[in-house]
Amino acid sequence: GGGFVIKEGEVASAKDAAPLPFPVNTADDLLHWCIKTGLSISDIVLENETIWRSEKETREGVLNIWRVMNECIYRGSHTSGILPGGLNVKRRGAELNKKLLGKKEYSGYDSWLAAIRTGGNDFKYTLDWVSCFALAVNEENASFGRVVTAPTNGAAGVIPAVLQYYIIFCDGNKEEKIIQFLLTAAEIGSIFKKGATLSAAMGGCHAEIGVSSAMAAAGLTECMGGTQKQVLMASEI
DSSP, X not given: OOSOOOOTXXXXXXXXXXXXXXXXXXXXXXXXXXXXXXXXXHHHHHHHHTTTSOHHHHHHHHHHHHHHHHHHHHHHTTOOSBXXXXXXXXXOHHHHHHHHHTTOOOOSHXXXXXXXXXXXXXXXHHHHHHXXXXXXHHHHHHTXXXXXXXXXXTTTTHHHHHHHHHHHHSSOOOHHHHXXXXXXXXXXXHHHHHHXXXXXXHHOHHHHHHHHHHHHHHHHHHHTTOOHHHHHHHHTO
């Protein structure tokens, strides 16, 4: 999350960066390209990614990221016990999942989502589920499970939780919408990383949880039909 991957002995250099069709370092840059081209934020990101791979490969890669995220949510929501580390911290995700579903029965991820939907769209109900999803991911991280660094492991629960909320409660279970959400969120995270920090080592927990919340807010706003300005305002850039 907070660092870069380079080979041993390799020196990273700005001149080695690939020339992008729509270079973005700040929110103003991003807004400029959106206004000039009429493209959405996620479309700008998709165009830039074609420098490294085909659009098909990018889409498949993003969907694979989401697959890992939702597998993590489901696993964390169904695993009880004590977190490692010697502090005897009890896992709460599975317990909260069971409490919210009551006696509803399901088998597998898809039927689990359907069971959740039957509870309606009450604000407290949906908010409890967002908390459950995020907690499930955080507990997977704390127990050495597989998570997506988004943008850090410490804040890995925010984006999956908000996207899962969108999929379940806003009828967002469409590949195109999932890709749109994650591409937009990624661009916002990239801007923060270039202009400030997303690392807890540098900016404290406010940096990683603040950036992940901004990323999730931007992704949700774009998927809900917000303008580019509204997306950036949602992320408070």
